[in-house]
Amino acid sequence: MDGAGRRMYELMRELYPLCRSITGDGVRATLRTIAARIPLELHEVPSGTRVLDWTVPEEWNIRDAYIATGDGRRVVDFQSCNLHVVSYSEPVRATMTLDDLRPRLHTDPRDPDWIPYRTSYYTRSWGFCVSRRQLDSLRPGVYDVVVDSTLEPGALTYGECYLPGEGETEVLLTTHVCHPSLANDNLSGIALLAELGAALAKRPRRHSYRLLFIPGTIGSIVWLARNEDKLSAIIAGLVVACVGDAGPLTYKRSRRGDALIDRAGGYVVGRSGGRVLDFVPWGWDERQFNSPGFDLPVGCLARSLEGEFPGYHSSADDLASIRPDCLEESLRAALAIVEVVEQDGVYLNLSPKGEPQLGRRGLYRSTGGDAPDDDQLALLWVLNQSDGRHSLLEIAERSRLPFATIRRAADALLDAGLLAQAT
Numbered sequence: 109m110d111g112a113g114r115r116m117y118e119l120m121r122e123l124y125p126l127c128r129s130i131t132g133d134g135v136r137a138t139l140r141t142i143a144a145r146i147p148l149e150l151h152e153v154p155s156g157t158r159v160l161d162w163t164v165p166e167e168w169n170i171r172d173a174y175i176a177t178g179d180g181r182r183v184v185d186f187q188s189c190n191l192h193v194v195s196y197s198e199p200v201r202a203t204m205t206l207d208d209l210r211p212r213l214h215t216d217p218r219d220p221d222w223i224p225y226r227t228s229y230y231t232r233s234w235g236f237c238v239s240r241r242q243l244d245s246l247r248p249g250v251y252d253v254v255v256d257s258t259l260e261p262g263a264l265t266y267g268e269c270y271l272p273g274e275g276e277t278e279v280l281l282t283t284h285v286c287h288p289s290l291a292n293d294n295l296s297g298i299a300l301l302a303e304l305g306a307a308l309a310k311r312p313r314r315h316s317y318r319l320l321f322i323p324g325t326i327g328s329i330v331w332l333a334r335n336e337d338k339l340s341a342i343i344a345g346l347v348v349a350c351v352g353d354a355g356p357l358t359y360k361r362s363r364r365g366d367a368l369i370d371r372a373g374g375y376v377v378g379r380s381g382g383r384v385l386d387f388v389p390w391g392w393d394e395r396q397f398n399s400p401g402f403d404l405p406v407g408c409l410a411r412s413l414e415g416e417f418p419g420y421h422s423s424a425d426d427l428a429s430i431r432p433d434c435l436e437e438s439l440r441a442a443l444a445i446v447e448v449v450e451q452d453g454v455y456l457n458l459s460p461k462g463e464p465q466l467g468r469r470g471l472y473r474s475t476g477g478d479a480p481d482d483d484q485l486a487l488l489w490v491l492n493q494s495d496g497r498h499s500l501l502e503i504a505e506r507s508r509l510p511f512a513t514i515r516r517a518a519d520a521l522l523d524a525g526l527l528a529q530a531t
Contacts, residue, residue, distance in 0.1 A: 113436030116299035117427075119145075120352070123295055124427060127190040130229055130286045130323035131155075131167040131264045138285055139267040139321060142298070146305040148321070149270075152263040159333035162326060165229060167262025168196045175209070175236060176252045183246060184236050190288045191423050193255060195227040197234035200255040206248050215240045216422050223423035225290060229326075232259075239423075264330060267321035269305050273313035278338070279449060280345035280406060281305075281317060282393055284324035290425045292417060294392075296352030296435060304348075304442050314450055315343065328393040332402060344369035344449045345406030347394040351438035352430040355412030357382030359445075360391065363398035367405030371501055372448035375511065376441055377409075409442055444511075451515050452501045454530040455494040455522075463491060469524045482509055486517035494518075496530040 123141060128134040142148050157164040173186035173193045186192050194214065212235040216224040220240035228235070234255050267285075281304065283297035298321065305319045318338075322328055332339075345362075346369060357380050359373035365387060374384040389395045391414060397406035411434065412420075419425040466472035471487060480488070489507040490500070500518055504511040521527035 112303055112439055113432030113434075116296075116303050116352075116435045116439070117430060117432045119299045119302060120291060120295040120430060121427060123298065124289050124291065125190075127170060127288045128286055129168050129195045129227075129288070130326055131165065131262060132169045134288070135265050135285055135323065138298070139265065142267060142302050142321060145302050146269050146309060146319070148267045151266050151268060153266075153330050153334070154263050155261045157330075159326075159330045162329050164264045164326070164330065166259045167264075168257060168259050170197070170255070170257040172254065172256040173197070173236070174252075174254055176254075178250060178252070183251070184238055184242065189223055189423060191223045191225050191237055191290075193257075194233070194235035194237060195225075195288065196229050196259070197255045197257055198232050198259050199257050200234050200253055202253045203250055204253050205250055206246055209251060209253060212236060213238055213243055215243055218422070219424065222419065225287070225421040264323060264326065266323065266327050266331065269319040271305070271308055271313060271317040271319075273316040275314060276316075276341055277314075277343045278316045278318055278341040279446065280320070280342050280397070280404070281348065282320040282322060282328065282345070282397075283348045284327065284392055285321045286323040286327070289423075290421070291427050291430050292350050292353045292412070292425050293414065293420065294349050296430060296438075297349040300351050300435065300439055300442065301348050303439055304446075307443060308446070316341075322393065324393060325396065328396040332396060339402060339404060342404055344372070345397060345404055346373070346442065346445065347392050347397070347406060347408040348410075348442065349392045349408070350410045350412055350414070350417070352435045353412050353417050354431055354434055355417055357438065357441055358385060358410045358413060359383070360385045360394065360408040360410070360413075361387045362394070362405050362407045363387050363400075363403060364405055367407075368449060368452065368501075369405050369407045369445070371505070372445045372452070373407045373409065375448065375501060375505060376444040379510075380437075380441060382441075409438070409445070411438060448501055448511050451511075452499050453518075454496060454499045455490070455518060455527045456496045456530045457491050457494040458526055458528055460495070463488070464526055469526075471520055471524060482513050483517065485509065486513045487521065490514060490517045490521055491526070494527060
């Protein structure tokens with residue numbers, strides 16, 4: 109974890125200028141940058157491919173866009189902020205009066221200086237996003253309007269990092285990569301998942317881990333449609349988004365509500381003083397993984413949720429809104445949730461009639477009389493509850509001891525021959 113917050117922030121700063129959308133070269137450049145940090149395979153799915161009830165759209169790329177006065181002065185310039193263009197705007201070269209142009213100009217009612225983020229993925233259209241002050245400064249007259257973009261057959265690109273474990277069970281970790289220069293939503297999720305992948309790659313793994321860097325909605329639908337044969341192995345999943353601001357740590361449960369990931373996420377985030385929320389079919393890609401035909405145990409880790417933080421989906425969601433210490437706290441929570449999923453288990457006390465003598469096994473202090481410390485109390489809790497029905501997470505929840513302390517106690521009892529894995 110040493111310096112992890114700063115590393116994630118630096119990755120965000122590197123990726124911030126790129127113009128991302130649900131397809132295109134901005135996504136590819138983003139994924140290539142991530143691939144320099146973790147073993148990431150890039151997948152290309154051709155435009156026109158049917159995926160469940162959807163079709164992969166044409167690929168969109170943009171080189172330039174502007175609104176200029178007759179003397180060539182740009183009053184709205186894509187080069188200064190890539191939010192200025194409605195994502196997926198079709199190509200335009202026109203001369204228009206301000207009155208004709210005005211319906212194509214989008215502002216943010218929340219603040220006169222914010223440029224909104226708007227999209228038109230599945231309807232052919234075009235438009236510009238401007239601050240209210242910019243709009244008010246435009247004088248009546250004729251303007252040159254240019255959107256130098258392409259919409260043509262290509263592909264949707266997503267990245268997949270697979271880290272094999274000892275068994276056949278799998279944990280799914282995902283984040284969306286389709287937003288342009290927006291920091292909390294969702295460069296923070298991209299940076300955290302890359303850092304999490306790098307950490308997991310260095311560790312022994314009981315489960316396999318599949319990390320997906322996907323365009324929102326259509327990306328998860330594409331992956332689900334192409335990988336139905338892999339879904340039965342997934343025992344837990346986590347969508348990561350908006351994890352870099354100062355909002356409270358938040359875990360949103362899966363549709364099931366009581367899956368292992370829900371109990372692990374609720375335990376970790378609840379102990380940190382954060383929020384634990386019930387599932388709603390809104391948000392990020394968790395709603396695709398939790399659709400009733402799949403019903404995967406996939407929760408969501410965030411800080412502020414969509415719409416909760418100042419500047420959501422606007423130019424105010426810039427790097428100044430990100431705190432490296434909050435990024436690091438979010439990463440610690442993600443790692444802690446993964447550790448619970450990785451290390452939970454159900455055990456059987458092999459000496460269940462009365463407490464076994466722990467002192468002669470070197471597991472208990474040699475002098476008595478004082479109240480037990482957490483490590484000693486954990487030994488007693490694990491012995492008492494290990495009847496083949498209660499998991500270590502359940503014991504941690506009931507005892508209110510840290511899961512890591514319960515896990516250490518279980519390991520010590522296993523080494524002493526007092527505990528066995530339940531079958």
